[in-house]
Amino acid sequence: MQNTKTKNIIYVIIVCIFLWLVLFNSHTVIYAVKDAMILCYNTVIPALFIFMILSSFLSELSASEIIAIPFMPLFRLIKINNRKIASYCVLSIIGGFAMGGYFLNKISEQTDENKNLATVLSILMSNNSPSFVILAVGVQMLGNFKIGIIIYLCILIASYITAFIFSFLLPYKNINSTKDTNSCTTNISSAIKASSNSMLNICGVVIFSCCLCKIIQLYIDNSVILLGISALTEVTTCCNFIFNFFGKNIYLYCLALSLLPLSAMLQIKSFSNNNAINFKILCFAKLIQTIISMLLLRIILNLFPQTSFVYAAQNSVNINMYWNKPQISFCFLLMSIFFAIFVDKQIKLFTIEKK
Numbered sequence: 001m002q003n004t005k006t007k008n009i010i011y012v013i014i015v016c017i018f019l020w021l022v023l024f025n026s027h028t029v030i031y032a033v034k035d036a037m038i039l040c041y042n043t044v045i046p047a048l049f050i051f052m053i054l055s056s057f058l059s060e061l062s063a064s065e066i067i068a069i070p071f072m073p074l075f076r077l078i079k080i081n082n083r084k085i086a087s088y089c090v091l092s093i094i095g096g097f098a099m100g101g102y103f104l105n106k107i108s109e110q111t112d113e114n115k116n117l118a119t120v121l122s123i124l125m126s127n128n129s130p131s132f133v134i135l136a137v138g139v140q141m142l143g144n145f146k147i148g149i150i151i152y153l154c155i156l157i158a159s160y161i162t163a164f165i166f167s168f169l170l171p172y173k174n175i176n177s178t179k180d181t182n183s184c185t186t187n188i189s190s191a192i193k194a195s196s197n198s199m200l201n202i203c204g205v206v207i208f209s210c211c212l213c214k215i216i217q218l219y220i221d222n223s224v225i226l227l228g229i230s231a232l233t234e235v236t237t238c239c240n241f242i243f244n245f246f247g248k249n250i251y252l253y254c255l256a257l258s259l260l261p262l263s264a265m266l267q268i269k270s271f272s273n274n275n276a277i278n279f280k281i282l283c284f285a286k287l288i289q290t291i292i293s294m295l296l297l298r299i300i301l302n303l304f305p306q307t308s309f310v311y312a313a314q315n316s317v318n319i320n321m322y323w324n325k326p327q328i329s330f331c332f333l334l335m336s337i338f339f340a341i342f343v344d345k346q347i348k349l350f351t352i353e354k355k
Contacts, residue, residue: 028214040206043236044136046135050131051130052099052195053195059106060191074160078120079175084178094130096129099198119170120163122268128155136236141248142250155293158292162285162292213226232259235261
């Protein structure tokens, strides 16, 4: 009771400080809202909306289980033996963070709710959509869709590896069947309605996060610290910040796209409609995923430099000049210390219990 009261007091203080900053810097906030709306119009909506509609529509079709068949050997490694649940995981990849939360909610309705299961699946299903990574980042920011594909594949593979690791740290039973649920009539109009509500939510989060970052930039002049803050706040704003301050540093883009920012957590929490996910462990897992994805990116670009696909991607970006930049190491050091302390009591990776 006392802890809840203390948390509420802290929240009230934070909100009051933010409100004062907004009123004191109203001119900056107005332009930040305009810039964020333009960002949503040019980047977020074109890259996400149509794919959210398709994934939502396909999830209600009984034939959607077909898309999970090629991936069943991989899902069995994380104890998912049911094709319907596996199809939700595959479809969540198309829609991004919001659809990941939406499908996590559907999974919780059709299985016995389990905190460990929900957390492990959230690691796999909480990623940026391929359309955003390939079109918005690859084409618009890096100038080549091939480098966007490479980055996305690294993130996707890293998320599976991380989920596989945490399936042992957070044990749960095999998922072999689902509960019988009353399904509504499948139609495209309901999918459009649901996706429109989701898109409005996403744009609202982007606008709020952009305003928050703009206000912070007024009082902090260090680009590395601002990079870390924007990476933990909102991915679209962070990618835009990297483009303006660090150019075509693909490793920083990979870092920003792999982490779980505050805006993504808000999307997942609002769409999942359940408290089964342990967000502390999820954040820690995403930090591990970030390290793995960046290592995979480095390996692919150096192990297969002469293949036509990688070679074409490397021609658009000077790959090697960015790897040893200090921003990456500094951000990893700060985030690793923070998350290791933050979640240690939850999964006890660094705690030795006395017998």
